[in-house]
Amino acid sequence: MTLETSIEFLKNIGTERAKLIKNVLGISTVEDLLTFYPIRYIDKSKIYKIGALTKEPDADIQLRGKITDIQEVVYEKGKKRLSAKFRDETGTMDLVWFRYTNWMKEAIPLNKDIFIFGKVSFFNGNFSMSHPEIEADEKKAISGTLLPVYSGSEKLSKRGISNKFFQNVIYSLLKDLPNLISENLPNYLMKSLKLMDRINAYYDIHFPKNFRQFEEADRRLKFEEAFFFQLGYGLKKLHQKTKSFGNPFPIVGDYFNNFYENNLPFELTNAQKRVLKEIRTDMKRSTQMNRLLQGDVGSGKTMVALLTMLIAMDNGFQSCLMAPTEILAQQHFNSIQELLENTGIKVRLLTGSSKTKERKIIHEELENGELSIMIGTHAILEDKVKFKNLGLAIIDEQHRFGVAQRAKLWAKNNIPPHILVMTATPIPRTLAMSFYSDLDVSVIDELPANRKPIITAHRREKDRLSVYNFCREEIEKGRQIYFVYPLIEESETLDYKNLMEGLESVMNFFKSYNVTMVHGRMKPAEKDINMQFFASGQAQIMVATTVIEVGVNVPNASVMVIESSERFGLSQLHQLRGRVGRGAEQSYCILMSDDKLSKESRTRIKTMVQTNDGFKISEVDMELRGPGDILGTQQSGVVDFKKLSLIEDSAIIKTSKLAVEKILEQDSLLNHPDHQMMKQYYIRQYKGKNKWAQIS
Numbered sequence: 001m002t003l004e005t006s007i008e009f010l011k012n013i014g015t016e017r018a019k020l021i022k023n024v025l026g027i028s029t030v031e032d033l034l035t036f037y038p039i040r041y042i043d044k045s046k047i048y049k050i051g052a053l054t055k056e057p058d059a060d061i062q063l064r065g066k067i068t069d070i071q072e073v074v075y076e077k078g079k080k081r082l083s084a085k086f087r088d089e090t091g092t093m094d095l096v097w098f099r100y101t102n103w104m105k106e107a108i109p110l111n112k113d114i115f116i117f118g119k120v121s122f123f124n125g126n127f128s129m130s131h132p133e134i135e136a137d138e139k140k141a142i143s144g145t146l147l148p149v150y151s152g153s154e155k156l157s158k159r160g161i162s163n164k165f166f167q168n169v170i171y172s173l174l175k176d177l178p179n180l181i182s183e184n185l186p187n188y189l190m191k192s193l194k195l196m197d198r199i200n201a202y203y204d205i206h207f208p209k210n211f212r213q214f215e216e217a218d219r220r221l222k223f224e225e226a227f228f229f230q231l232g233y234g235l236k237k238l239h240q241k242t243k244s245f246g247n248p249f250p251i252v253g254d255y256f257n258n259f260y261e262n263n264l265p266f267e268l269t270n271a272q273k274r275v276l277k278e279i280r281t282d283m284k285r286s287t288q289m290n291r292l293l294q295g296d297v298g299s300g301k302t303m304v305a306l307l308t309m310l311i312a313m314d315n316g317f318q319s320c321l322m323a324p325t326e327i328l329a330q331q332h333f334n335s336i337q338e339l340l341e342n343t344g345i346k347v348r349l350l351t352g353s354s355k356t357k358e359r360k361i362i363h364e365e366l367e368n369g370e371l372s373i374m375i376g377t378h379a380i381l382e383d384k385v386k387f388k389n390l391g392l393a394i395i396d397e398q399h400r401f402g403v404a405q406r407a408k409l410w411a412k413n414n415i416p417p418h419i420l421v422m423t424a425t426p427i428p429r430t431l432a433m434s435f436y437s438d439l440d441v442s443v444i445d446e447l448p449a450n451r452k453p454i455i456t457a458h459r460r461e462k463d464r465l466s467v468y469n470f471c472r473e474e475i476e477k478g479r480q481i482y483f484v485y486p487l488i489e490e491s492e493t494l495d496y497k498n499l500m501e502g503l504e505s506v507m508n509f510f511k512s513y514n515v516t517m518v519h520g521r522m523k524p525a526e527k528d529i530n531m532q533f534f535a536s537g538q539a540q541i542m543v544a545t546t547v548i549e550v551g552v553n554v555p556n557a558s559v560m561v562i563e564s565s566e567r568f569g570l571s572q573l574h575q576l577r578g579r580v581g582r583g584a585e586q587s588y589c590i591l592m593s594d595d596k597l598s599k600e601s602r603t604r605i606k607t608m609v610q611t612n613d614g615f616k617i618s619e620v621d622m623e624l625r626g627p628g629d630i631l632g633t634q635q636s637g638v639v640d641f642k643k644l645s646l647i648e649d650s651a652i653i654k655t656s657k658l659a660v661e662k663i664l665e666q667d668s669l670l671n672h673p674d675h676q677m678m679k680q681y682y683i684r685q686y687k688g689k690n691k692w693a694q695i696s
């Protein structure tokens with residue numbers, strides 16, 4: 001037997017059950033089974049006292065005492081239940097059976113010293129347990145270990161695959177453990193970090209003797225996951241660092257200084273200053289900068305981008321700033337052109353819709369070096385676009401640019417340009433700092449001081465009239481309103497119908513105002529006209545689908561009403577909310593929803609109401625959806641951990657990162673004898689999964 005052996009060959013499983021287990025739980029090999037970790041444990045080693053219970057315990061518990069006063073009670077016409085008292089030396093609780101036979105009733109031992117086990121609930125000032133397990137034999141009642149509970153499904157237990165079944169199968173597997181797995185961490189590391197060895201960890205995670213032992217095993221297995229993940233990234237980073245030379249930008253000169261002293265329209269926030277310093281330090285070196293700049297919507301990334309481009313100019317290099325959509329590129333172009341108005345520095349815009357004549361000029365000016373700052377879309381990546389000496393490329397909204405496109409940028413210069421990637425979709429700090437090791441990370445964690453936080457409220461259908469009235473008051477103060485509808489799949493007829501009904505309802509109520517609409521089914525020209533109608537203030541209300549998520553900037557809009565908000569994801573809600581709060585006025589976000597909400601929707605809405613902090617929101621989002629989703633499909637699978645939680649285990653992640661850094665510093669090829677087991681494990685585990693982290 002090996003780790004790859006299919007579970008159908010294990011004793012007591014067989015083809016049928018193996019198929020079922022694979023379908024329901026995705027477990028197909030011995031290794032899958034070993035890493036099918038319990039979700040909790042039954043603790044039969046401890047005897048609880050009734051008098052010491054203060055609230056409902058989280059798990060099933062065991063008590064020792066006597067059953068007295070059994071009686072049948074008719075509680076509804078034709079329905080009986082069996083009630084009893086259970087006493088220990090500290091108190092009394094009720095026992096209840098709703099399903100029982102006469103035989104069972106007779107078998108309940110009265111006034112005898114026994115153990116009962118089950119879930120305790122607290123009701124009307126009384127503790128009670130329904131359908132307790134009863135055991136008279138002390139030896140059987142008190143087991144030496146905690147018993148694992150596996151997250152089987154209803155479906156499985158109906159088909160005869162119970163928790164007990166998994167306990168048995170895994171228990172017998174564990175006997176073979178020394179033949180199946182071997183240690184994969186260096187001995188000295190385990191010693192210095194007081195980590196349990198691997199074989200014991202597997203044993204103890206399934207059948208720990210006590211909770212301390214469980215915690216030790218848990219820590220060891222989490223560490224292992226974090227460690228090998230870090231090792232993968234560490235190796236990749238090493239590989240990159242040795243390859244990518246960069247152009248050093250040693251000076252800050254007149255372009256930067258003149259702008260900073262004469263044209264800066266506001267004082268930079270401390271976060272902006274700090275980030276600029278980090279960028280400066282990177283670009284001074286003769287290795288390529290590869291930096292991710294995270295900052296919430298409105299945190300002022302554009303200014304950082306511009307100042308960075310001015311430094312490139314001071315060092316005699318060209319820069320480009322790329323945005324994922326034409327609207328965004330145009331917006332950047334407008335604001336940067338305005339900022340540079342009095343400096344004499346030329347900027348140009350290149351997008352898919354640039355005219356041929358204009359393109360020709362741009363191509364020429366880029367090649368002869370006349371143009372230093374270029375703004376555009378993917379159009380910049382085209383082979384025809386050649387630079388004289390591209391020294392810096394800034395990418396706004398990294399999520400929409402793939403690795404391949406980044407690589408294309410590199411090729412625009414002999415020595416690859418410094419790269420700055422900016423994103424407003426915050427990646428949780430723990431995740432970014434620890435796992436994005438191929439990019440260095442800067443964070444703008446502060447908004448400009450004059451901002452008023454957006455007030456967010458949750459409202460339901462019954463509140464609609466008061467929501468509309470509130471919107472009317474805002475309009476009367478001169479503000480504008482968005483109503484956003486979900487159109488998840490733009491072709492979904494039902495969504496479309498809802499949107500149209502929504503439009504009608506809004507138009508009916510707001511008869512004396514102008515209402516305009518944009519949605520994904522419209523032609524671009526029509527969209528533009530309607531958008532313009534709103535942006536210019538001619539329309540007071542915009543009814544829209546999520547097409548407005550990116551790129552709309554109407555500072556006078558102060559209310560964002562999101563319809564059926566329970567259907568939006570958290571980051572989408574946050575992005576939508578970011579469309580208001582851009583001016584000096586107090587802004588509002590109103591989340592409309594159904595009365596009935598799933599637990600997850602409730603969490604999402606509650607989070608939005610409680611905080612404006614994009615980082616906090618992304619952390620909750622990650623907890624709800626898992627990290628793979630947040631990082632995009634490209635990375636998913638790589639960060640699907642079995643045990644490790646990127647949020648709760650940040651201490652372990654940090655320790656593992658330090659450990660890996662130290663190892664790679666001293667033995668980057670992993671040739672030291674102490675590192676052989678680790679290397680072999682790494683190669684076996686990550687071969688194919690991690691193309692980027694080869695050991696050669």
Ligand code: ADP
Nearest residue numbers: 266267268269296297298299300301302303448
């Ligand atoms: P984002 O990070 O979302 O790209 P922007 O760069 O578009 O944000 O900045 C949002 C707004 O904040 C802009 O109008 C910009 O001029 C303004 N802004 C940026 N930095 C500051 C600052 N330090 N003080 C005041 N306003 C600022």
Ligand code: MG
Nearest residue numbers: 301302396424
């Ligand atoms: Mg921006």
